[in-house]
Amino acid sequence: MRRGLLDCAARLAAESGPGSVTIQAVAQAAGVTKGGLFHHFPNKEALLQGLFADLLARLDGEIDAFMQIDPQPHGRFTRAYVRAVFADRARPEGSLWAPLSVTMIADPSLRGMWNEWLADRLARHAETDGTSILEMARFAADGLWLSDLLGGDGGAKDALLHALIDVTKSEGEA
């Protein structure tokens, strides 16, 4: 049931925008009443945190998968991060992140989850991904993601992807 509620909330966010993720709507979509929902989540924040935790876990796994098939140590995490962003935007059903992210940006507790996740991974890969160049590449991926979120041109970004991956492979400076 808990799973069902989270799935319905995710579907709702994806289909009707972040504003439509209300307690009532989620409950109804899951075939439950509000009372039922509040039995599983103490409040709305907990539900959003559950949603976001799912998404973070997914991203975590995806990045790990990309890292495992990458032979070069230097910039391994950054490359995986960039590839995950591009993989997400290429999804035919639309980005999984888009709707929730709008909520995330506005909600301090979700922002905290994101910052913790990122800080943790950066600490784990400080040896291989600590340079400014790599930071730039990750920021560029974030920027692209933001552009998609804002409805930017949406043109082909193959050249950008290659430029980013290229940049992560030069071990030039500290």
Added chain:
Amino acid sequence: MRRGLLDCAARLAAESGPGSVTIQAVAQAAGVTKGGLFHHFPNKEALLQGLFADLLARLDGEIDAFMQIDPQPHGRFTRAYVRAVFADRARPEGSLWAPLSVTMIADPSLRGMWNEWLADRLARHAETDGTSILEMARFAADGLWLSDLLGGDGGAKDALLHALIDVTKSEGEA
């Protein structure tokens, strides 16, 4: 009066977050009642659009100023864009964009204004700022800006700024 309302709305957003920009709060801050506010703005969207248009004009001017003191044609707009982002985040009173942007990301009409502004400037500087490398640099600036918005580490980013400016000066590929 119209100006006063916009200024109060901006101040309110900067001081108490984007969620605090309600019709009543803005009216009260400006020493006016809701009825008075609605005399100057037909609805809330118009007020937000007015706010955002101000901000875009400001950014426009700042970028033009940066461009005028830049001797090298190639990547001139991108460098100015990057510098404007860094200048904004260095502001002691906090970023002008931060609070409004959260609203912008959620509001389709404001997103449209941003997209139009960007598309226009990109078209005007297609000759000098059309390469993938420069696009990457701009995206990286956006990513940094987003990171600030999310409350990222906030460490010194001097190295990143230099790396970005450096990258815009290499006229390597198309």
Added chain:
DNA sequence: TGACACATACCGACCGTCCGGTATGTTTCA
């Protein structure tokens, strides 16, 4: 010059809606 018509700027009360949350039943099942 003074009276009338009219527009602008603003007030303040009110409405409908929606949302998160609570308090209290009712069913189901071990």
Added chain:
DNA sequence: TGAAACATACCGGACGGTCGGTATGTGTCA
């Protein structure tokens, strides 16, 4: 029979927006 898993009914509050009304000009014309 008793606790978990729900349903039902309701509350309080905020928010965007509307509406009738008022005070203060401002132009017009006799």
